[in-house]
Amino acid sequence: MKVNVKEMEQWIRQALQRQGLTEEDAEIMTQIYVETTKREVGHHDIHNLPSRLESLKKGTLNPRPVYTKNAAFGALERWDGDNGPGELICHFAMGRAVRLAETHGIGMCVMKNSNHYLCSAPYVLQAAEQGCIGFIIAKGVPSMGIPGCKGNVVGQSPIGYAFPAGGQDPVLLDICLAYVSGEELAKRARAGQEVPGWWGVDKEGKPVRTAAELMQGTKHPIGEHKGFGLAILCELLTGVLSGGLILDEDEEKEGIRARSTSHCAIAIKTDALWSREEYETRSEELLKRLRNRSAGVHIPGDGSFSHIRKCEQTGETELEEELIETIKRWAEP
């Protein structure tokens, strides 16, 4: 059904405030859910809100986290997220990284005791809006295999970046290192779709044919050993450097699975080594040249920004009635 975006925003805000978030935190998280929903991807957006509200209600997610700085050195900081919502923690971590970049040109903030951060886009765009190249990594539990080995070996490493490009939309990449994210795969499985055989293996270890088979099997990293290698670096920069749990540690310890997540946010000030004008001219030149190389080149973020713009023009988005009814119930006083 068609939903008025302003009304949706109000339901999200009220629902979050009712679960005990401060007005300020509810506002930050509301904007994250509104902006991601305007991309109209159908996951990693308002669709994830009911489970987040459920966790806040059950107390497995702390609505009033108090962050603690555990260590700092130059442009690096390491914080404890106090089991708060991943969205708030990543917003905070990127804010710190940008702040550090203002002084050092580059800044990095790692945080443990975090939770699901929804997706990379909100935080890397937050950095881009402040004139930085933003980069973020989330640690997860092992959910991706590698060719030649059985079972899930490594996290599928959600990562993303954005950078400002003068008068153009920022470039925005929001991916994981498997060929397909868990939620996209579930969507394809519901639609009964086939997937390329190299995306992973079924539960017998044979190349998959359908999304449903892959859901029962093991996803492989992009470029096999290449994606696997990048995923290991992501584990280092999150789990190891933050002092969080490493790889499958959470699977052993009762009750702390919900706190297994950690994050790494990096920001690079684009006008540190160049004037703002020089940076803008040259980053625009990069995009112009990419588009000129071949007809139909799609720059990462093109799709998102076109949906966001459409939403902003009409003031509406399309969502399932059941989802809207659920959110409205959470919002009721």
Added chain:
Amino acid sequence: MKVNVKEMEQWIRQALQRQGLTEEDAEIMTQIYVETTKREVGHHDIHNLPSRLESLKKGTLNPRPVYTKNAAFGALERWDGDNGPGELICHFAMGRAVRLAETHGIGMCVMKNSNHYLCSAPYVLQAAEQGCIGFIIAKGVPSMGIPGCKGNVVGQSPIGYAFPAGGQDPVLLDICLAYVSGEELAKRARAGQEVPGWWGVDKEGKPVRTAAELMQGTKHPIGEHKGFGLAILCELLTGVLSGGLILDEDEEKEGIRARSTSHCAIAIKTDALWSREEYETRSEELLKRLRNRSAGVHIPGDGSFSHIRKCEQTGETELEEELIETIKRWAEP
């Protein structure tokens, strides 16, 4: 034929000195060629030395580069490499990044007017030996397409990282963002091998079947839009931030193609947010857990270090007689 590694080292050193490198620079470059050759990959090593010597002789590569610092801000530096050998420039750039990381916890050095750097391993290992996570990117000319678009759109972005892991060998990844590097592809084409169809398209735009077809066609990035997005970030961090050429600019300007390369080196001090012991314990734990997840897990670098060790035990490596004769001729006074 079997070659004594010490003798090979001496021929490389003499050949480089004869082309006008200082004793110090010849020594740096010699060690880079010796160490990469000990990996026994058959490319990105001594096999590239004759073309490097040729360029030095022709004067397209500057044997006595004078680096100039063009800008600095906190933990960031931007240098001009004066058209020197990429190996020397990347050694210098990583040295600067490590130095900056000593003060700021993280350091980044970008350099333009560089040349082919051989591969990522020497420079990221250099950082790891000094207690840092080392990360390096090289910019190249567009040599990789994307599905749905014709021709080569973006550079295939050679990247690599290494990190120390306590008593274990460092983790070492040395890749490009295509499914296969140019030299590995050429090797497979010579051997008449088939390649997976998703690695790229032939010159008619159809999925490839053989390495030879792919050499005539267009390589695709790992994970399609994912690898493409990562390659764009690499172009930004090298060509744009260094002030070097962007994407295909070099194809337009006569004679400066050889100077189109730029590099970005990043170092993160591993004992900035942790004591050395804490870092070592936790990074070892990561490797232990990766190996324990599944039988036969291959950590990036395992193969290289096993070859290097074998070489060091026997003091010998296997190389083509013709190559050795060529190097020896370059070494003759």
